[in-house]
Amino acid sequence: MKPGFATLFLFLLLLQGIYASGSDRWQQHVSYTMDIDFDVETHRFTGKQKLVYTNNSPDTLYHVFYHLFFNAFQPGSMMDVRSSQPATMDLQIGTRISALGPDEIGYLHISRLECNGRKVEFKEEGTILEVSLKQPILPGSMVTFEMDFNGQVPMQIRRSGRFNEEGIDYSMSQWYPKMCEYDYQGWHADPYIGREFYGVWGAYDVTIRIDHRYIVGATGHLQDPESIGYGYGGIEIPVNKVGKTVWRFTADNIHDFVWAADPDYTHTTHLCADGTRLHFFYVETPENKQPWEQLPKIMEEALDIINARYGKYPYGEYSFIQGGDGGMEYPMATLITGNRPLVSLVGVSVHELLHSWFQMMMGTNELLHAWMDEGFTTYASSETMDELVRRKFIPGEPSDFPSESSYQGYFALAKSGREEPLSTHADHLNMSALYPLSAYNKGAVFLQQLEYVIGPSAWEKGMLAYFNEWKFKHPNPNDFIRVMEKASGLELDWYKEYFVYTSKTIDYGIREASPDGSGTKITLERIGQMPMPIDLVVTDEKGNKEVYNIPLRIMRGEKQPETKRKKDWHVAEDWPWTNPVYELHIPLRFEQIQRIEIDPSLRMADINRENNSYPKPGS
Ligand SMILES: [Zn+2]
Structure with missing residues (x-):
């Protein structure tokens, strides 16, 4: 390569780097150093936190806010x-918080806060600390906050707390300031009400001093493992030890x-062939021993499947930790309840591991776009579990429609009469009970149905491109759909607008079919308000199938x-979305037709399938 060309090439690469994701996508940066002294008698802790905060925004910041979950x-x-x-x-919370006594509540209080060595004013407002800065943080500058804080671990209510229902002493999530x-949308100082998270990526260096009898599982890489009896067979605390053990974990590019x-x-630990080390922390019982012993090999296979489809896991280590309630995702680790039969234990482990992609690396604002996190994770979990069945790592029958249950959930939501658009802030839904049907199920349908709209090869290419272009950048719905537009060469804004910002539903029908010269005329109708492209499958008397793909003009x-499918595939005239009726002429003689059906793959979320086939069912 000639030098001149090389320089130009480098310049183009740089330009691409700068403009690839839009100039408004700067990232703030955090670097935490924390030292925690924990008392297992009182369930209280004191901590020191040093936070180096870099303001990469174009704005001058006069305030900052901390979560005090x-x-x-x-x-x-x-x-x-x-x-x-x-x-x-929230059924997992109910009214239990109201009943907590002073020694059972959770709290997190700040006793000292300085910015660049000068005291700053701060005020606790429930779960948010409001900080007024004497000297604002200028664009492109870096400041250091130093604080003392103290907390009490609540009885286990939701996600975190002490003494969960399986007897795990401390589940420490959302525990520090x-x-x-x-x-680009400003501050996200959302109070902690029930739904999930949004955070700043950066480096964490966390030291935990706790009674020597305790074993700690955590985010990050354990430092000086030998000093606390850590071996690659797992941790065994020396019996003759007294006082507190000092555990130090570090990690980079994480947001919690x-x-x-x-x-x-x-x-126990398991070293995968690709070099990733998996950790497992559980309190063994006669019932859970076997599932937890089987889990490591299965999770290595799951990781292989996920890496190939959604991009490579970059952190080197991951911990499956018994704790919390149900399952909850964090960077490099999850807290899951662990007394489960094998398939359930694998199911929750796969789901939470997948959040390493759709939350820890993509970091979408979960409060605003929960469906991009839970929905995508739910879709990918169903696919991964099905693949594990196919590879005989877990028992079960392979499915040709792994996301079917997500569609059932979405249909229940659509027919409830109480559906709110996916764009509704997760804490502000009118009915909390509908959140899973919306974020998890309709979110999964969004992704699976998009594959129907753009075709599988463009979809697969798009999902990998999404990961590669948007990891560590907080993508929003528009960012995602733009990637899929580029991967498919199709306009998809309409799909996002209808399915995310409205609760309009899809219903297409076959009105009639009749002889038309030597061929057949098929009349289709759009009954629902959301338009979609149609795959119409015509089966002749011998069982041969032809697909007529009817694109939307938009x-x-x-x-x-x-x-x-290429040889039996026909692209019909576009359907302008305004038109309620569409006529299709096909060369097959009317008498030769055995059956006509709209989308037999069931990937289009048609809320009324009664009118999707001809002859009508039962006739
Ligand atoms: Zn989830």
Whole structure:
């Protein structure tokens, strides 16, 4: 390569780097150093936190905000009030917060806060610390906050707390003062009410001093493992030790930090062929011993499947930790309940591991776009579990439609009459009970149905491109759909607008079919308000199938069929979305037709399938 050309090439690469994701996508940066002294008698802790904060925004910041999540677990908190009302009750919380006594509540208080060595004013407002800065943080500058804080671990209510229902002593998630995210939409100082998270990526260096009898599982890489009896077979605490053990974990490019501690943890590790080390922390019982012993090999296979489809896991280590309630994702670790039969244990482990992609690396604002996190994870979990069945790593029958249950959930939502658009802020839904049907199920349908719209090859290419272009950048719905537009060459804004910002539904029908010269005329109708491209499958008397793909005109093109379908694939005239009726003429004689069906793949979320076939069912 000639030098001149090389320089030009480098320049173009640089330009591409700068403009690839838009100039508004700067990232704030955090670097935490924390030292925690934990008392297992009182369930309280004191901590020191040094936070180096870099303002990469073009804005001057006069305030900053921290999350104080533990303050949610107090009678009268916003979380308590919200969950005490029937429509917005979180069944896992109920009214239990109202009943907490002074020694059972959670709290997190700040006793000292300085910025660049000068005291600053701060005020606790429930789960948010409001900080007024004497000297603003200028664009492109870096400041250092130093604070002292103290907390009490609440009884296990939701996600974090002490003594969960399986007897794990400490599930320490959302436990430290955490800087709120500031992005192109401004501050995100959302109070902790029930739904999930959004955070700033950066480096964490966390030291935990805790009674020597405890074993700690956490986010990050354990430092000086030998000093606390860590071996690659797992951790065994020396019996003759006294006082506290000092555990130090570090990690980079993460936006949260979780840990859990129990004196009875069994800790095992598994080194995957790709070099990733998996950790497992659980309290062994006669019932859970076998599932947890089978889990490591299965999770290595799951990781292989996920890496190939959604991009490579970059952190080197991951911990599956028994704790919390149900399952909750954190960077490099998850807290899951662990007394489960094998398939359930694998299911929750796969789901939470997948959040390493759709949350820890993509970091979408979960409060605003929960469906991009839970929906994408749900879709990918169903696919991964099905692949594990196919590879005989878990028992079961392979499915040709792994996301079917997500469609059932979405249909229940659509027919409930209470559906709110996916774009509704997760804490502000009218009915909390509908959140899973919306974020998890309709979110999964969004992704699976998009594959129907653009075709499988463009979809697969798009999903990998999404990961590669948007990891560590907080993508929003528009960013995602633009990637898919580029991968498919199709216009897809309409798909996002209808399915995310409205609760309009899809219903297409076959009105009639009749002889038309030597061929057949098929009349289709759009009954629902959301337009979609149609795959119409015509089966002749011998069972041969032909597919007529009817693109929407606003797509400005059509999808590529699967390779195996190419020879029986016909692209029909576009359907302008305004038109309620569409006529299709096909050369097959009317008498030769055995059956006509709209989307037999069932990937299009048609809420009424009764009218999707001809002859009508039962006729
Ligand atoms: Zn999830």
